[in-house]
Amino acid sequence: MNFLYAAYGVTWLIHIGYLTTLLRRYSRLKKEIAELKK
């Protein structure tokens, strides 16, 4: 059972980790756009 929950947990950890990097890249781009507009 532990292996089962570990597998499901790690899967979502990987996906959430990737989504977090996407959000970070979005916010960095937003900053760059704001600087360009100045």
Added chain:
Amino acid sequence: MKKFFPILGIITLALLSYALYEALVAAPTERTMGEVQRIFYYHVPSAWTAFLLFFLNFVASIQYLVGRKPGANRVANWIVIAIAVIVCVAAYVVPPPEGVERSAIATTGVMIAGIYFLIRKVFPGERADILAVVSAEVGVVFCTVVLVTGPLWARPVWGIWWAPGDIRLTSTLVLWLIYIAYLMLRKFSSSGNTALIAAVLAVFGALDVPLVYFSIWFFRTQHPQPVIGGGGSIDPRMMQVLMINWLAFLCFAYLVSWSRYRLEVIKREVEQAQGMQDLMETRAR
């Protein structure tokens, strides 16, 4: 698409929750492996999604390469049509592998051609390159899931985390490394030809996908036989849960890919604007 994004997001979330319930609670427990077999409902759909994304990367890379010369584009179109015709004819002439329907092979041939022309229409020129980056990146995420859930399933069932030298396992790891190399190249290369070099790498890298998929058909391996064709069999209820999970993962992959695609488009626009600004500043001096 922007308008439908929240709706699709809610549908995907509901589908993922339902798929999780089906996988953990509703699906029947496998007799020999027990509860740990339920890893299958995440492991297999993740692998199929990764293969699909790498296939999109392959097609988009070819589009990008042939799109640079109009003559090559025309030749590529005819080659794709010829491949589809050959696959359809071969499906009914050559005896198919055990458990595989002739119509399934013919449909695959037609679908490959269909996807090629669809991508050509929807993602012309530079957009094909953007699709290639996006599909490789999201594909690597799904392939990582496969490489992590595989050993977590193998340890209680086989008694080992990894079977060294096993062709299915090794070729999957090589596939992952190829696409990691592809992404590294795209991130760190400052050459003006990065997109071109990456597209060539992607075309050769994609050759590993059929090797991974068919390795369990043609080689002796620790890995079980495929559940669709190739001698493996599955309970109909388990197959239903598998398909629900795959559909949920496909929707999720689509949403993530779409977000990443938008990000890449904006990033390239910002880079272009920064380049223009730098040029204007240099001229002003």
